[in-house]
Amino acid sequence: MLVDEQMVPENSVQxxxxxxxxxxxxxxxxVEIKNPMDSNVFGDLLRASILQWRQCLLGTKGVWIKLPIEHANLIEAAVKEGFWYHHAEPDYLMLVHWIPKTAHTLPANASNRVAIGAFVVNSKREVLVVQENSGTFxxxxxxxxxxxxxxxxxxxxxxxxxxxxxxxxxxPIEEYSAQPFVKKNPLFDSIANICLAKNDMKYTGFSPLSSTSNSGETSTLYFNSEDLEQ
Structure with a gap:
């Protein structure tokens, strides 16, 4: 637990x-619950924490509670405070709550999630790029x-x-491709080279290339290797 100090009217610290x-x-x-806790105590802590999250200057959005199966007695208290089930595994339940008064943008749970990326090029040899406001980058x-x-x-x-x-x-495509981040990532570097070749030589067809993604996992990239090497 975390102890927060707040001023009370009598100028004393609570x-x-x-x-x-x-x-x-x-x-x-x-929030990861690791120690046994009375459900009433947990409910009081959760209400106080939600109030703090709502007042947070940085704007807390999603609140996740990971409840190991041995702390299942706390589920009802969390649900009463507006949490809902997100997903469950054999040894824990994940509950979630959305703080802003807007529709939530939390991802649905899935055993497999499909991620996509778009390489968009215009006639000026420019590629569409973004900088993230949230996330890893x-x-x-x-x-x-x-x-x-x-x-x-x-x-x-x-x-x-x-x-x-x-x-x-x-x-410019060349500027994007020359970024150290792209060059150091085998998968992203290969994608940039393929898209450059597609723009310059208009190749078609697919062949597999085993590569490594940013997460360190092995990925397979499909492209026309013969045309790429021309």
């Missing part, structure tokens, strides 16, 4: 206990391709168009 959190990359926080200065997650039931091509329409910003 200590208010809050739930301990860790920040995520998207303006939200994660926030504040890094990296210009990247528009990317996102395909919504449930959404066509992949429709998702790519939607993500492009949500973003703007053109830069």
């Amino acid at each position: 200590q208010i206990e809050l739930l301990t959190t860790t920040d995520d990359d998207y303006g939200g926080v994660l 926030k504040g890094t200065g990296v210009w990247k391709l528009p990317t996102g997650v395909v919504n449930e039931g959404e066509d992949i091509c429709t998702a790519a168009i939607r993500e492009v329409e949500e973003e703007t910003g053109w830069m």
